[in-house]
Amino acid sequence: MKQLSKRIFTVSALALAVSAAPQVSAATWSDTYIGYRYGSNFTEPSNPKDVEKHILQLTHASGYAYGQNFFNLDLLQSDDMDPANGSARGEGDGALEAYLTYRHQLHLGKVLDKDLSFGPVKEVALSAGFDLNTKNTQFAPRKQLLLVGPTLKFDLPKGFADLTAFYAYERNHCGAPFCQQSDISFDPYYVINLAWGVPFNAGPVPMKFQGFGNYNGAKGEDYNFNETKPEVLVRTSLMVDVGQLAFDKSNTLWAGVGYEYWDNKFGNHGKDGVDTRAPTFQMEWHF
Numbered sequence: 001m002k003q004l005s006k007r008i009f010t011v012s013a014l015a016l017a018v019s020a021a022p023q024v025s026a027a028t029w030s031d032t033y034i035g036y037r038y039g040s041n042f043t044e045p046s047n048p049k050d051v052e053k054h055i056l057q058l059t060h061a062s063g064y065a066y067g068q069n070f071f072n073l074d075l076l077q078s079d080d081m082d083p084a085n086g087s088a089r090g091e092g093d094g095a096l097e098a099y100l101t102y103r104h105q106l107h108l109g110k111v112l113d114k115d116l117s118f119g120p121v122k123e124v125a126l127s128a129g130f131d132l133n134t135k136n137t138q139f140a141p142r143k144q145l146l147l148v149g150p151t152l153k154f155d156l157p158k159g160f161a162d163l164t165a166f167y168a169y170e171r172n173h174c175g176a177p178f179c180q181q182s183d184i185s186f187d188p189y190y191v192i193n194l195a196w197g198v199p200f201n202a203g204p205v206p207m208k209f210q211g212f213g214n215y216n217g218a219k220g221e222d223y224n225f226n227e228t229k230p231e232v233l234v235r236t237s238l239m240v241d242v243g244q245l246a247f248d249k250s251n252t253l254w255a256g257v258g259y260e261y262w263d264n265k266f267g268n269h270g271k272d273g274v275d276t277r278a279p280t281f282q283m284e285w286h287f
């Protein structure tokens with residue numbers, strides 16, 4: 001647990017450093033919130049049981065003259081169906097995971113002072129970033145993912161929709177005795193990412209539809225020299241601006257429902273727990 005705490009502290013410190021960076025670069029807009037997600041139908045590879053998870057998140061997005069930043073830190077607490085290292089399934093402590101995502105977009109039209117719009121696309125960007133994670137299970141993953149690629153930013157009346165083709169390189173770790181390799185560098189692979197956030201009104205009720213979808217190509221062999229398969233992850237939510245309705249304060253308190261759809265989780269296939277269909281309850285407090 002001490003080792004996990006040190007890793008979480010390191011990830012959290014990095015997240016805070018990233019969140020401070022936009023202030024130095026004269027942010028033109030900024031949005032930061034603390035979020036909560038809950039679901040009882042999550043899954044984990046090689047685990048036949050559904051897993052209940054409480055997820056706290058810290059999310060920050062901001063823009064500056066030539067682009068924008070985004071980071072999200074999730075702290076995921078599983079129930080005992082996804083046990084921590086040293087515990088048995090259904091007994092003892094559930095696993096704790098920290099997952100950090102950071103992305104930066106450089107808007108090429110603004111950098112080059114040219115109009116790069118065409119058709120429904122209003123801007124072209126170069127995106128880059130990384131994912132880091134750690135989890136105190138027997139598997140003991142330590143994901144390190146780097147991504148870079150072009151982004152098409154679509155012209156919407158409100159909100160945003162971005163489509164990115166990433167080149168991805170991933171390293172990871174397995175501490176479990178059933179893994180024939182403890183440290184692995186996967187083959188480079190591609191990620192097609194669609195991210196969106198669209199505000200709208202349903203009569204007098206202010207709402208938003210938001211989320212992302214990833215299609216990850218196969219990344220070669222896993223820890224036991226089995227070929228991985230393409231992976232699909234979609235995480236989306238429909239939220240109500242409760243703060244506006246209850247306190248006349250827009251974009252402060254949001255609540256709603258979401259859904260996580262995940263096929264071939266981490267590239268695994270042909271085993272229990274690699275496909276997720278998980279409804280969620282979600283809240284956001286913006287400040």
